[in-house]
Amino acid sequence: MSATLALTAAMFKRYAIELKRYYFNTFSMMMSFYLIFVLVFYGARSFAGNEAGFGDTLAGIVVGFMVFYIVIYAYGELSWVLMAEASQGTLEQLSMSPLGLGRVLVVRIFAALVYRVGIMLAFLVLMMATTGQWLRLDLVTLLPLLVFTIASAQGLGFVMGGFALVFKQVQATLGILQFAFVGLLAAPIDRLPWLKYLPLSWGNDLIRRAMIDGVSIFAVPAGDLLFLAANGAVYFGLGFLGFKFFERQARERGLLGHY
Amino acid sequence: MAPGQLRFGHHVTFPPTGRRSFTDGQRPIPPLPEPPATHPVSDPIVHIAHLTKVYGRRKKPVTAVDDVSFSVAPGEVVGLLGPNGAGKTTTLKCLCTLIRPTSGKLEIAGEDVVAHPTRALGRIAAVLEGNRNIYWRLSPRENLEFFAGLQGIPARRVKGYIAELLDAFDLTTKANTSARMLSRGMQQKLALACALVKRTDILLLDEPTLGLDVETSVELRGALKRMAQEGSRTILLSSHDMHVVQDVCDRVIIIQHGRVVTDDRVANLLALFRARAYHFQLAERLTEEQEHRISSCFELIRFHHTDHTTEIEVELLRGEQLYQLMDLLRDTGVVVESIDRRDPNLEEIFLAILRRDQ
Numbered sequence: 001m002s003a004t005l006a007l008t009a010a011m012f013k014r015y016a017i018e019l020k021r022y023y024f025n026t027f028s029m030m031m032s033f034y035l036i037f038v039l040v041f042y043g044a045r046s047f048a049g050n051e052a053g054f055g056d057t058l059a060g061i062v063v064g065f066m067v068f069y070i071v072i073y074a075y076g077e078l079s080w081v082l083m084a085e086a087s088q089g090t091l092e093q094l095s096m097s098p099l100g101l102g103r104v105l106v107v108r109i110f111a112a113l114v115y116r117v118g119i120m121l122a123f124l125v126l127m128m129a130t131t132g133q134w135l136r137l138d139l140v141t142l143l144p145l146l147v148f149t150i151a152s153a154q155g156l157g158f159v160m161g162g163f164a165l166v167f168k169q170v171q172a173t174l175g176i177l178q179f180a181f182v183g184l185l186a187a188p189i190d191r192l193p194w195l196k197y198l199p200l201s202w203g204n205d206l207i208r209r210a211m212i213d214g215v216s217i218f219a220v221p222a223g224d225l226l227f228l229a230a231n232g233a234v235y236f237g238l239g240f241l242g243f244k245f246f247e248r249q250a251r252e253r254g255l256l257g258h259y
Numbered sequence: 260m261a262p263g264q265l266r267f268g269h270h271v272t273f274p275p276t277g278r279r280s281f282t283d284g285q286r287p288i289p290p291l292p293e294p295p296a297t298h299p300v301s302d303p304i305v306h307i308a309h310l311t312k313v314y315g316r317r318k319k320p321v322t323a324v325d326d327v328s329f330s331v332a333p334g335e336v337v338g339l340l341g342p343n344g345a346g347k348t349t350t351l352k353c354l355c356t357l358i359r360p361t362s363g364k365l366e367i368a369g370e371d372v373v374a375h376p377t378r379a380l381g382r383i384a385a386v387l388e389g390n391r392n393i394y395w396r397l398s399p400r401e402n403l404e405f406f407a408g409l410q411g412i413p414a415r416r417v418k419g420y421i422a423e424l425l426d427a428f429d430l431t432t433k434a435n436t437s438a439r440m441l442s443r444g445m446q447q448k449l450a451l452a453c454a455l456v457k458r459t460d461i462l463l464l465d466e467p468t469l470g471l472d473v474e475t476s477v478e479l480r481g482a483l484k485r486m487a488q489e490g491s492r493t494i495l496l497s498s499h500d501m502h503v504v505q506d507v508c509d510r511v512i513i514i515q516h517g518r519v520v521t522d523d524r525v526a527n528l529l530a531l532f533r534a535r536a537y538h539f540q541l542a543e544r545l546t547e548e549q550e551h552r553i554s555s556c557f558e559l560i561r562f563h564h565t566d567h568t569t570e571i572e573v574e575l576l577r578g579e580q581l582y583q584l585m586d587l588l589r590d591t592g593v594v595v596e597s598i599d600r601r602d603p604n605l606e607e608i609f610l611a612i613l614r615r616d617q
Contacts, residue, residue: 003411010408014397021396021437089391093453096355097409098380104409251359254314254352257387 004107007099011111019115033120037127040065045133059135060211062124067146067207068185070117071153071200075181076174077112078105078154078161086168086259095256101247102240105161109154141210141217144225149203151232153181155239156199162246168259196227199235203228288482289423290491291458302369303330304382304461304493305354310363312349312517323349325517327363331495333460336487338504338525339497340609341514347497348387350514351463354495355385367461384410384454385463389470390446392453395439399430399449402438403456410457417456424452428482444475448482455486462486464496468503476500483507501606505529511605513612521612525605532574532608536601537581539571542594549591556583559611569593572601574611 019026044058082105085091095101128134160177164170187201196202206228209215217225250256312324324346331337339347352358354365356376365372367379386392393402403421404414414421425431428448433441438449447467454462467483468476480503487494487507498504504511505525513521521528544567545553554560559574575581588595603611 002413006408006411006413009413010405013408013414014394014401014405017397017401088395089388090394092357092385092387093392093406094409095357096380096383096385097411098377099409099411100377248359251357254312254349254358256357257352 003099004103007097007104008107008111011104011107012114015108015111015115029116030119030123033123034127036065037062037123041127041131041133058133059137060208062135063137063142063207063211066117066120066124067149067204068181069120070113070146070150071185072178072181073116074109074113074150075153075157075160076178077109078157079164079170079174081105081108081112082161082164083168083170083259086164086256089257092257102244105243109157113150138210138214138216141215141220142207144217145203145207145210145228148228148232149200149207152199152203152235155232155235155237158236158239158243159246162243165243165246165250166253166255168255197231199231202231286427286429286485288427288455288486288489289420290489291460302333303366304333304368305331305495306364306366307350307354308364310350310353310365311361312346312353312358313361316361322517324353324360327514327517327519329512329519329522331493333493334490335510336494336508337496338508338511339495339514340499340501340504340511341497342613345514346517347514348465351385351465351495351497352387355383355387355463356380357387381410382459383461383463384457384459385465386450386454386467387463387465389450389467390443392450393438393446395446396437398433398435398437399425399441399452400434402449402453406453407456407458410459412456412458417458420458421456424455427485428452442475444471444478447471447475447479451479451482451486460492462492462494464494464498466498466500467496468498468500476502480506501604501609505605513609515613528608529603529605532603532611535575536603536607537571537573537575538599538601539573539584539588539595540597540599541569541571541588542596543568545569545591545593549593553584553587553591556587559614574603576615 040061041058044061082091085094094104097104124135156177160170160174163173181200184198184200185204187195187198187205189195189201189205196205202224206220206224210217210220307330308328310324310327311322314321314323323344327346327350329337339350341347349358353360354367354372356372356379360373365379368382370378370382372379394405397405400421403417403424407414407417407421422431425434428451430445430449430452433445438446441449451464451467454464464483468479471479480500483494483496483503484507486492494507496503496508508525510524511521511528512519523531544564545562550562550569553571554562557573557580558576561572563570563572573584575584585595
């Protein structure tokens, strides 16, 4: 356990340093958050005016954007990390950690997500302060729903990461599959209930209900929450197993040092 | 060839482990802060038996490593030599779990590398791509802290050790400079320090001086030598740089076409070839026909000419070949002015062994 903590601390520190050293990229990321929030806040206001209930609509749009961004990021980050580490020659070093490559990468993704979401939330607060439009975000409801929704996206991310280990360049596939995510996030579960077995759809549906209808997590039926947890855990687990399969293939074929 | 069994009729005798004496007056490499888990000194700490690696089994299989066996004792410094594509890197990468072997047994401190890779990795650190093994945007200190964390060691526990490593590799003044601003030699030393900060007792180095200029190579060789002298780590290194192997290693294993062709102490090889290498100075120049006649009887012979004389350098594989050569020279009628035993270096020995086994 203390070894994992040491790894986590090292990963968080390295990510923070890289955010600072690759300052142009970090600045671009922050600007993109800022511009998107400007677009969402002022764009939504120009459509809705100052009607009653505008705040809830805006909160729905903001959370929708955040879910989409985090899901896409969680899904693609592992592949980008593996491609970057392979090309700079450090992937073999990560693969030689006695904690296992899988654990190292999970911690790496976790650190990246915490920083990204943290920065995004900071900009959201900044935007709310500058516009004076304070949104009601029920974080106690949102966070658990978000974690399991991300888990299913991360499962797909592991499979893509496995592809990156073996095939090295997977940018094109990553881009194409992002469109599928839009479909999954917009899946009409009320009309086609079987869609809830796919990744993302059920989690996103619960998040939407929480945001638009103001449903607290304590009011969500336990069965629904269990299904979400199971859905996230199954996709995460299957994805991780898929990654381990490709990792073994890469070791079998001596591909870890290639790029 | 069975593990430990040598060509040339020798058996491996593991050198005494523990600290060797310092001779160059430079800063010593800090030893492991804590002794590694107990391992009987008499047992090999690295054991490879019948290692085979075949790529692409279905279409055009390529055998990179073919039935390689050897063992390394705790504290020993062993060099892997061989031409490009001989299988040195594949052997090292199989040991550090980066490549899964097709067959054979690999053990690190008694742990099966294939069955329990993470346990084996707890004992190994490796530098495989020199200065590409570090994060260029991080400073030396940040790199060292990160690699300790990657091994599961909290940064606060190695703070003092990191300072010692920076000092030993002459990086203290650059400790907070981005690694991309360092010279290639410094980056290479940092990569070595990053391997040491993991505090493992086995170190695998693949071409540690590759791509360095002469001066930097000498400097890094000094660092490797000090590391070997320090004695608490077992080192297995592959290199094309014969000076590194001759200076640093106790023992050398030569691999060709994926097979071990020689496994002997460096001192034994030098002594053995010293006894066989002769230099003849002739009073006159040999004709081409005479040279051809002599060279057809000896595999490892070279002729050098001046305007009026000939020098011969020859490796005699058997003692009686000296008489045979003298008879051939007498037949030519050319006077032999002098005969000397030569002191071959490892490079010549390496080439002689490769030619013999081709």
